[in-house]
Amino acid sequence: MDHQQDKSGVIQLVSAMVLSGTIGIFVTEAHQEAFNVVFFRCLFGAICLTAFCLIKGYLKLSYFTKKTTLLIALGGVCIVFNWVFLFKSYGLTSITMGTVLYHTQPFYVVLLGIPLFKERVSPSKILWICLAFVGMVFVTNLQSGDLxxxxxxxxxxxxxxxxxxxxxxxxxxxxxxIPPHLIALCQITLGMALLYPFTTLQAVPLAGNHWFWLAGLGLIHTCIMYILMYSAFQKLDTAKIAVLSFIYPAVAMFIDFILYGTRLTPFQGLGVTLIFLSSIAVNRNWNFAFVGQKKAAVP
Incomplete structure (x- = not known):
């Protein structure tokens, strides 16, 4: 039974990550401002997730307290503006560049945990994070003088x-x-209200194939993908999730190359390798052999 659950979780997470890798295409082909794209992603996603939560019986007020409501709202602000910034980066750099740099996120979780929760970070993790940021410099080519x-x-x-x-x-x-699908629904519903003042909805044509791409972001990448992803999270351990999550940038980079001809230099490829390797290492608590680690007491 456990083996079947693990197998099911792997299939679900791989599917979710492959879908994630196609987000850049939908954003690019919609040909809309980032605020408009995220607004419609929230709108179509909210419609689909509302139906899902109704079917599952998740729409209960008992889940909400003052504390949880504030946390959901804070998370919602971060999620929707994270999408806006990511989608803006696609147009100014490339899908590949935006996606690779976006995967420095595990390091911020570690670094934020130090002041917020007084978490202790091992010397090895600090070294992995430093290595990842060296990789970031390689990827972005920041050492170039003609940026x-x-x-x-x-x-x-x-x-x-x-x-x-x-x-x-x-x-x-x-x-x-709290069911994560309900959290996502609340956050994207809040997102529509937050984003509306920044949108230029009057500039969105009433007819055109952009609606296919915008609706796809809501149905495929916000509803279906989240359902698959959260279901997989309940079945898999953290280490396996961390490794399989790199299917997302790999698919995004491959599609960006095939459709838009985006190529990385060998130097940038080395940077990508450093970022991805460091991210896996931080998630899996890999230690450098030359860094002294405290040994566990043997009973």
Whole structure:
């Protein structure tokens, strides 16, 4: 039974990560401002998740206290603006660049845990994080003297998106006992209200294939993907989740190359490797052999 659950969880998470890897295409092909894209993602996603939560019986007021409501709201602010910044980065850099830099998010979770929860970080984790940021410099080619302002802006947007997602992750860990699908529904519903003042909905044509891409972001990447992902999270251990999560950027980079011809230099490829390796290492608590670690007491 456990083996079957594990197998089912792997299939669900792989499917979710493959879907995640196609987000950049939908955002790019919608040809809309980032605020408009996220607004419609929230709208179509809310419609689908409302139906799902109704069927599952998740729509209960008993889940909400003053504390949980505030945490859900905080997480919602971070989630929707994380999407806005990430989607902005696609247009200013590339899907590949935005996605790779977005995957510095695990390091922000670790770093934020130090001042917020007084968590102790091992010397090995500090070294892995430093190695990842060296990789970030390689990937972004920041050592180049001919960087354009728009490119640097895109890099900063993707890093800001990763930082906000790190905060949202910390908030989500403190929301115990509430169905994650209901949390997501509340957050994207709040997102529509937050984003509306920044949108230019009057500029969105009433007819056109952009509606296919916008509706897809809501149905596929917010409803179906989240259902698969959260179901998998309940069945798999953290280490397996951390490794399988790298299917997302791998698919995104492959599709960006096939459809838009985005290529990385060998130097940037080394940077990608450093970021991904460091992220897995931080999630799996890998230690450097030359760094002294405290040995567990033997009873």
């Amino acid at each position: 354009k302002g728009a490119y640097v802006e895109g890099v900063l947007y993707s890093l800001a998106a990763a930082f906000l997602y790190g905060i949202a992750t910390i908030v989500a860990k403190r929301l115990k006992g």
